[in-house]
Amino acid sequence: xxxxxxxxxxxxxxxxxxxxxxxxxxxxxxxxxxxxxxxxxxxxxxxxxxxxxxxxxxxxxxxxxxxxxxxxxxxxxxxxxxxxxxxxxxxxxxxxxxxxxxxxxxxxxxxxxxxxxxxxxxxxxxxxxxxxxxxxxxxxxxxxxxxxxxxxxxxxxxxxxxxxxxxxxxxxxxxxxxxxxxxxxxxxxxxxxxxxxxxxxxxxxxxxxxxxxxxxxxxxxxxxxxxxxxxxxxxxxxxxxxxxxxxxxxxxxxxxxxxxxxxxxxxxxxxxxxxxxxxxxxxx
Amino acid sequence: xxxxxxxxxxxxxxxxxxxxxxxxxxxxxxxxxxxxxxxxxxxxxxxxxxxxxxxxxxxxxxxxxxxxxxxxxxxxxxxxxxxxxxxxxxxxxxxxxxxxxxxxxxxxxxxxxxxxxxxxxxxxxxxxxxxxxxxxxxxxxxxxxxxxxxxxxxxxxxxxxxxxxxxxxxxxxxxxxxxxxxxxxxxxxxxxxxxxxxxxxxxxxxxxxxxxxxxxxxxxxxxxxxxxxxxxxxxxxxxxxxxxxxxxxxxxxxxxxxxxxxxxxxxxxxxxxxxxxxxxxxxxxxxxxxxxxxxxxxxxxxxxxxxxxxxxxxxxxxxxxxxxxxx
Numbered sequence: 313x314x315x316x317x318x319x320x321x322x323x324x325x326x327x328x329x330x331x332x333x334x335x336x337x338x339x340x341x342x343x344x345x346x347x348x349x350x351x352x353x354x355x356x357x358x359x360x361x362x363x364x365x366x367x368x369x370x371x372x373x374x375x376x377x378x379x380x381x382x383x384x385x386x387x388x389x390x391x392x393x394x395x396x397x398x399x400x401x402x403x404x405x406x407x408x409x410x411x412x413x414x415x416x417x418x419x420x421x422x423x424x425x426x427x428x429x430x431x432x433x434x435x436x437x438x439x440x441x442x443x444x445x446x447x448x449x450x451x452x453x454x455x456x457x458x459x460x461x462x463x464x465x466x467x468x469x470x471x472x473x474x475x476x477x478x479x480x481x482x483x484x485x486x487x488x489x490x491x492x493x494x495x496x497x498x499x500x501x502x503x504x505x506x507x508x509x510x511x512x513x514x515x516x517x518x519x520x521x522x523x524x525x526x527x528x529x530x531x532x533x534x535x536x537x538x539x540x541x542x543x544x545x546x547x548x549x550x551x552x553x554x555x556x557x558x559x560x561x562x563x564x565x566x567x568x569x570x571x572x573x574x575x576x577x578x579x580x581x582x583x584x585x586x587x588x589x590x591x592x593x594x595x596x
Numbered sequence: 597x598x599x600x601x602x603x604x605x606x607x608x609x610x611x612x613x614x615x616x617x618x619x620x621x622x623x624x625x626x627x628x629x630x631x632x633x634x635x636x637x638x639x640x641x642x643x644x645x646x647x648x649x650x651x652x653x654x655x656x657x658x659x660x661x662x663x664x665x666x667x668x669x670x671x672x673x674x675x676x677x678x679x680x681x682x683x684x685x686x687x688x689x690x691x692x693x694x695x696x697x698x699x700x701x702x703x704x705x706x707x708x709x710x711x712x713x714x715x716x717x718x719x720x721x722x723x724x725x726x727x728x729x730x731x732x733x734x735x736x737x738x739x740x741x742x743x744x745x746x747x748x749x750x751x752x753x754x755x756x757x758x759x760x761x762x763x764x765x766x767x768x769x770x771x772x773x774x775x776x777x778x779x780x781x782x783x784x785x786x787x788x789x790x791x792x793x794x795x796x797x798x799x800x801x802x803x804x805x806x807x808x809x810x811x812x813x814x815x816x817x818x819x820x821x822x823x824x825x826x827x828x829x830x831x832x833x834x835x836x837x838x839x840x841x842x843x844x845x846x847x848x849x850x851x852x853x854x855x856x857x858x859x860x861x862x863x864x865x866x867x868x869x870x871x872x873x874x875x876x877x878x879x880x881x882x883x884x885x886x887x888x889x890x891x892x893x894x895x896x897x898x899x900x901x902x903x904x905x906x907x908x909x910x911x912x913x914x915x916x917x918x919x920x921x922x923x
Contacts, residue, residue, distance in 0.1 A: 344705060395892065401704035402651050403891050406847055409840055410887025417881035529836065533716060540709050574724060577717040584710055585698060 314445045316566050317559060322451035324558020325458035326520055328551050330513035330531075331538035332465070333385075333506020335550045338539050339482055341397050341499055346408040348510060348535050349528035350415035355381045355511025356523040357419065360428045370433050377515035378508040385507020389500055412528045419525035428523040450519055457516065461509075466547055478502055533580070534561075541583045610855065614761050618754075625753040631865045632760040633822045636767055638846050638857035640814035645843075646852035647775055648807040649787030650699060653708050653839055654715025655815055657695075658688040660722060660834030662816025667735045667829035668728070675741035677824050681763065684820025685813040692812020693805070700804040712836075719834040735829040749825070756825035763821055764858075767814055771854055774810075783807055784852075844887060850897030859898055 334348040355377035362368040362376055392411075396404055436453055439446040469475035480488040481495045489495050514523070521531065534557065542553030557576065564575030617628055637659055644650045662684030669680050698710045722729045729735055742748045749755045774780050785793045786800050794800045823829045832838060841864070849860020872879040894901055 338705070344708060392888070399891075401708065402645075402847075405651065405653070405708065406843065406887050407891040409844070410884040410891070413880050413884030413887070415884075417877050417884065420877045421881070533712065536709060536712070540705070571724065574717070574720045577713055577720055581698075581710065581713045581717060584706065584713065 315447075316563050318445070318447060319451065320559030320562035321555055322448075322454050322558070323520060323562050324555035325455050326513055326517045327534055327538050327558055328554035329458050329461065329516070330510045331535045331542075331550050331554060332547070333503070333508075333510045334535050335539045335542065336478075336499075336502045336506045339543075343393065343397060344401050344404045344408065345393075346405060346532055346536070347411040347415065347528065349530075349532050350412055351381050351385055351507045351510040352514030352517070352531070352535075353415065353419060353523065353525075353527040354384060355514035356428070356518050356527065357423060358511065359515035359518060360430065360523065363431075364429070370436070374512060374515055378512040381511025381514075382504045382508030385510075386500065386504035388507075389503040393503065394496075394500075412532070415528055416525050419527075423525065425525045428518065430518045430523070432519060454516060454520070462547065462551065469547060474498070474501070534576070537576075537580050537583075541580075541587065607855075611765065618757055618761075622752070622754075625757045627865070627869055629753055629757045629760045629825050630822075631862050632757070632764045633818050633825065634842075634845070634865055635858040635861035636760075636764045636821065637815055637818035638842060638849070638861045639764075639767060639771060639854060640811045640818060641842055641846050642851060642854060642857040643771060643775070643814065644808055644811035645846065646854075646856070647780060647783045647787065648804055648811075649783075650804065650808060651704050651707050652699075652711040653836070653843070654711035654713070654718075655811075655842055656834055656836070656838035657711075657715045657718040658692055658812040658815035659819035659822075659838065660718060660829075661691050662688045662819030663823040663829045663833045664722065664729055664735065664819075665816070666820030667738050667823040670738040670740055670824065670827075671735065675739050677740055677743050677759070680740075680824055681817050681820045684816040684823070686816075688816020688819070689809050689813035692815075693809040695812070696805040696808035699808055700801055711839075715834070715836060715839055719831070719836070722831055722834050729829070729831070732831050734831060735823075736827075738823060738827040738829070740824050740827060749827075753825070760821055760825060763817065767817065768854065768858075771814075775854065779803070779806075787852075844883065846897075847890060848886075848897055850899035853899050856897055856899045863898065 330348070330352045333351070334345060337343050337345045337348070358377040358380050359370075359373040362373040363370060368376065388411075392407070396407055399407075432450060436450045438449050440449060440452070441447075467475075469478060477488070477493050477498045480491070480493055481498050485495050514527075517523075521527070537557060538550050538554045541557070542549035542551070557579070560579050561573075561576045564571060568575065614628070614632065618625070621628070637655075640658075641652065641655050644652060644655075665687040666680040666684040669675075669683055674680070695710075695714050698714075699707055702710060723731055725731075726733075740749050743755065743759055747755050747759070749759075775783075782793065782798050782803055785796075785798065786803060790800050819833060822833065845860040845864040846857050847860070848864055849858065850856030868879060871882060890897070896904065
């Protein structure tokens, strides 16, 4: 019971890490980005390639995954995403599905469609025994990393000038622009940061979620779900939603394995009906 | 209004193409019936997206429901095709009616998520209920009776092709009349501005529910048709990829025109047949690239581009006629 709860929390914190960037995109610019999982996949491949081809140690690949996907995200935002901010949701959906298909095809072309092998370093493997329950060391590590990052992000958003600008732009982009905040630039930086976090999440998640070329579609729903249920543009909302979904999904797979992914999809529809504006959503 | 509902010469020629294909390309009838069925499916999405403006990422749910309904009927000994179609339509319509209450109340984003969720839910249900649907192996052993008790399905797919064409044409004529009726016009109004239509006294909610239910029913017919003509129902009839590709075809052809759905389906299926024969991975890449390019440069789709060119030519010839008159 406790073990399932813990696994769910580890899983949920990973979902949170990947989805946070999406919550900025959807909350700040009202952009439906189905391609967000592609950034996570990119981070995962950066990690695997760096480890297997260049012998970089696992911990050192993590910042690498963050930086490279952040750069890719920044470039795509500048060249493509930016042009569609004012477009209809249908256009955004089509564009991001197109991007997703291209990323999947590219990943299959370069790396094949099989699961990528992943060898964790020795000190992250195994279990620790605490109060009658086994905790996977890697999952403890995962929760610790995400907790540290969340604290950092919370600080960034609530205490720094940039954070104030992000919050102002989310609340009311027009008024923020009127006050002299460069909303476009704020969004570029936020988009790059979000892509980077997704990449980091993808790299950290290889052990938990696996990594193959169908990753962006396989987990697309989970990321979208975290944002839609959590309400966009905050840290607290997606965090709560991600933990809830993580625990539900793991518990569902553990206790009713015959139902498979049914539990999570049913939870999704029910949550959407019960909280149309998200768990912490404000009514507009 | 009646003029909108009547056929023009171009349209007659358009419908002669699939008939000519039947006579001239007997080796491609299987692909041909696939195109006709997918075109029918795309028409159903055009009604709800192109006319009513409801964005959907899970339309395959209704296609799959129709397919399984017709397939299960036939497996269990009821092989009469037309009643099978009706059964598929009825099941899908019921599901669509129930789902419509969730779909009509949200904004675009909520609609996307709800339709996506319903689609995935049904896929997973189909996957898990293997005792009924055959799970990932699919539902085989579909045995069809003769259409009207006269025309048996043959191996070459001639009956299947003509049957699909007849159903497609019948549904098309129905939709053509429907979309040029006051009901269809009110749907277009709601797509453009729901608040204004409500202010004008149109029952926005009820119209959207009706359109969505009807769209689901037609998708169910398309699914049932696929089950009957291929005598097999695969789990992929419910998959997300089917919904996404459907959206792509419709946008490729041009939304809100009915013909766009058919042209888009034909172009898409032929390209897929050719390119994925070369290499399926390349096909997915080119498809993605095509989507991105289309969003940026050709939002009206193929028919939109054709219309724009025709308009330009028309304007030029009109100008020439004008200047000729002055001289």
